[in-house]
Amino acid sequence: MSSPYFTLKVVEVTHETSDAVTLHFEHPEKQAVSFKPGQFLTLILNLEGKEVRRSYSLSSTPHEAPRLAVTVKRVSGGLVSNYLLDNVKVGDEIKVMEPIGNFCLTCAPDNQRHILLFGAGSGITPLMSILKAVLKEEPNSQVSLLYGNSDEDSVIFKEQLEQLQQENAERFHIEYIYSQPKQACDHRGRMNQSMIIKILERLKLAKIDNALYYMCGPEGMMDEVRHALDVLHVPAERIFRESFVSNKLIEQQQQGQHGDVLSSDDDGEIVTQTVTIIYEGAEYHVEVEPDQTILEAALDQDVDLPYSCQAGLCTACRGKCLSGKVHLDEREGLSDAELEEGYVLNCVGHPLTSDVIIEIG
Known part of the structure; x- marks a missing residue:
């Protein structure tokens, strides 16, 4: 490997x-x-x-x-x-x-669909990758972007977006939303449920069968998008969201200050356990204290496991639990199907039993 x-x-x-x-x-x-x-x-x-x-x-x-x-x-x-x-x-x-990362899109030249993107601030970054790929690789697909910023000067990729819109006038449309605009604009305020529904209805995008919906930005903005899509009865399997981790959360994780444990069906008390980790053909036996995650314990014992966000969102540290039981502080990074398959996130995982074996890669 x-x-x-x-x-x-x-x-x-x-x-x-x-x-x-x-x-x-x-x-x-x-x-x-x-x-x-x-x-x-x-x-x-x-x-x-x-x-x-x-x-x-x-x-x-x-x-x-x-x-x-x-x-x-x-x-x-x-x-x-x-x-x-x-x-x-x-x-x-x-x-x-x-x-x-699981917030991604696979293009195919025969696809004929509409990709709706909702972004705010730096949340435009993965959406930019997606929209450029669709415009380049799917000539029969269309892209619409709702993009929120504080004002005109804070728009990331402004020139690129304008150029892409000119080059793909029939296939790419942008709606800019400004909370503190410096001049007259079509949409003033923060992106909210009502505004989103009105824009989609005006663009005749409120009810389309071949659409996929991608959102990235502050959690509050994404909640508003989700509420709007729920009102429009968009199936959940067509909606994708990407959460950026705040610096505060990263610092809490690094200092061992975890947020509230999510409600779960886990039984058992978190005590010191030894976890077996299989990675890159080697087997490691890592002792995990109650106040440690599996990742923290492994790193403390010089086991160089892959990781990134340390907050249970990015899945860089994902492994498959072959036996035993692991409690997760945060589950947003894993789909229901991955959880059913036994996948865990070591950066927010705690062993609940003495027979935990996790295979990575």
Whole structure:
């Protein structure tokens, strides 16, 4: 099994807005990096004497190989985003983990469908990858984007979006929504249920059978989108959402401060248990204390397992539980089908029995 880690070189830096940049990478040997539109890349950096990892959605598409790109928006007080915006330059090399993620789309030239995208702020990044891929690879498909920002100057990819709209006038439509516009605009305020329904009805997109719906942005915005789609009776299997993890949550995870345990059917008390982990052909026996996750215990014992968000959302640390029982603090990253198959997330997992065996990869 090949290692999930490799190094990429920065070949271009594009300033999208005053607080967002796109980092364009290439493999040093010009190799194409395999990924699906909508997936993310994990950057691994050594900052202030510690290794830190952050996941950023790829804003490029596979047909742009050998280049691939992530777009980073500055977060107030954010260790990694501030470092990337202020320090990274062309020629730098950054260690990464191979692209992963379930928020993705597979294109086929024979598809004839409508892709509806709902984004706000930096939530546009995976949607940008998806929309470019559909426009390039599915000539009979259409794309509509509802994109919320504070004002006109904060729109990431503004020039690219306008160019794509001009080049695909019959297939690509954008509705901009501004909460604090600097000039007159069609939609003022935050994206909400009522606004979404009105826009879709005006565009005659409220009831279409061949549509898929992708949303990414703040949780409140995505809740509004979901409420609107529920009112329009959109089947749940046609709706996909991507949650970005806040810096606060990451810091809580790193400090061992976990949120409320989700209600579950798990029985048993969390006590010290030894977990067997099978990874890259080797077998590890990891002792997990009650206040540790399986991932934290493994890393403490120098078992270099794959991981990224440490919050149960990205699935980088996913493994299959072959025996025993594991409690998960957070389940959003796994589908019902994956849970039924026995998959667990080591970054939010705690062994409940003494016979837990987890296979990764």
